Amino acid sequence: MARIAVGGFQHETNTFAPVKTPYEDFLVPGGWPALTRGEALFANVEGTSTPIAGAIAAGRKAGHTLVPLSWCMATPASYVTDDAFERIATMLLEELDAALAQGPLDAVYLDLHGAAVTESFEDAEGELIARVKARAGDIPVAVSLDLHANVTEGMVRDAALIDAYRHYPHIDMAETGARAMRALLRRLGTGRPWHSRFHKFPFLTAINWQCTMIEPGDTLRQMIDSLAANEDVTVAFCPGFALADIAECGPALAVYGAEQARADAVFEELRQAVEAVREDFAGTLWSPEAAIRHAMRADKPGPYVLCDTQDNPGGGGEADTTGILQALIDLDAQNALVAIIKDPEAARAAHAAGVGSDLDLELGAGTRQPGIHPVKGRFLVEQLSDGQTVGTGPMFGGNPINVGDSALLRIGGVQVLVTSRKTQVADQAILRHIGIEPKSLHILVLKSSVHFRADFQPIATEVLVVQSPGPVVADLASMPFRKLRPGVALTPVGPIHKETTQRGGGTP
Secondary structure: OOEEEEEEEEOEEOOOOOOOEOHHHHOOOOOOOOOEEOOHHHHHHOOOOOHHHHHHHHHHHOOOEEEEOEEOEOOOEOOEOHHHHHHHHHHHHHHHHHHHHOOOOOEEEEEEOOEOOEOOOOOHHHHHHHHHHHHHOOOOEEEEEOOOOOOOHHHHHHOOEEEEOOOOOOOOHHHHHHHHHHHHHHHHHHOOOOEEEEEEOOEOOOHHHHOOOOOOHHHHHHHHHHHOOOOOEEEEEEOOOOOOOOOOOOOEEEEEEOOHHHHHHHHHHHHHHHHHOHHHOOOOOEOHHHHHHHHHHOOOOOOEEEEEHHHOHHHOOOOOOOHHHHHHHHOOOOOEEEEEEEOHHHHHHHHHHOOOOEEEEEEOOOOOOOOOOOEEEEEEEEEEEOOEEEOOOOOOOOOEEEOOOEEEEEEOOEEEEEEOOOOOOOOOHHHHOOOOOHHHOOEEEEOOOOOHHHHHHHHOOEEEEEOOOOOOOOOHHHOOOOOOOOOEEOOOOOOEEOOOOOOOOOOO
16 A cells, blocks of 8 residues: 655735735634644544545545645735745645655645745745655655646646646535545556646636636536546646736646546647637626616515625735725615625724624725725624634535624615625625525625635526726736736737736735
8 A cells, every 4th residue: 555645735826915924824714724734634624625635535545544744725815925935845844754754655645726926936836846856756746736726837847747626616625636646546556657748828817707607617627527537637727816926827737647648639629628718718897886786776686696806815805895885885775795894903893892882983994905995984783703603515615714703784774794804705604603694685795706606606696796996806907917928918818918017916
């Protein structure tokens, strides 16, 4: 039986976002297990939807010995600090050294995101894989990635194989980890490196239109499922994360297989399929006022789900922008809820005042982003919570969720779920734990871009993607890229990025 080390590091870095990611953010990550290392890893991820949980289950089912390293995940934000990355990399390598001291390893599995950027490394995952390879020697390193990975030459060079989520919303995270582990075991069985093909596509796509519950993502996902059904090839098609301003940003396709002809055939069929639907990676963006008026005029019951995509905490937003909230108040919307506004001070004031109290607040806009202002008014405290629950939906089911001390406030016909910590609102448990029944609302505003669809689209009368000011920009042609390689189209049909600039992109 094989002896395989397992560990991971997950962060999706929006280099245009206003707040960096320190080490502490990996200790209390919100909708995921906290940083863990050594033997505690197995218990801490068991029963969760994480890729490493799936990989562990698959390895154990096959009867192999798994050796825990370290694993962590933090909510997306701007650059991971060098301090955080070096501390995380050091502990993973320390665990790897300890594992090697106890005997030879046959392989390593890493649960990575693929779009992490640090203050010093554009390709943080490629750097980590290279360090693991240098330590572990000539044994295969298998990697699972997020669908939003910006797959790089470095990752492909040093990983024996790469698999990636196929669904967005990511309802197949544990499944992907299991699939990657099974592929690694087959790779070990052959005793020789697999053949691979890799291609970077010369355009960017906004995350909203990468969803696999709509086209063209649904068709591409079905193709991949069909072509890789026998698991004789491993396929990673990643549309990329365009808000990471790095040279190798953008969609990529990597295919691995024991047989060169088979890998080549699958690769070429998928490459041509992606090129054929390139122009379909686009969609309609609503202004806050137009979306709200549309829902208010509707003669069908709700909920009408308004996706506040540009303040999505899952893409680097801080969950504190107020554009849609202010528009709801100005238009006198009724039976409406905004989930969430992160404002720790307002949450503390509500807890101090108690249920039934009125508070004069300047709510939101705590990160002082340009053009974003707090909402001023008198709010009624309707409910209070410690913000802790467990996910129940298709993506976060079984995961611990902690948004900190929270309060349900009301101003006119609008309710606001105010939290102390940010999280993407992709699970109905975040609302239900404080007494909100999502189906009863007419207008429901969610800080999310796509993941909400897994749990909320089935109950939605209609979903509208709203463009309100925030750092998770949906119109990529407006972004001031300064590190992106020349020749890349900023949208599937948009302007070509000709040269780097000296502005934008955030500062490491």
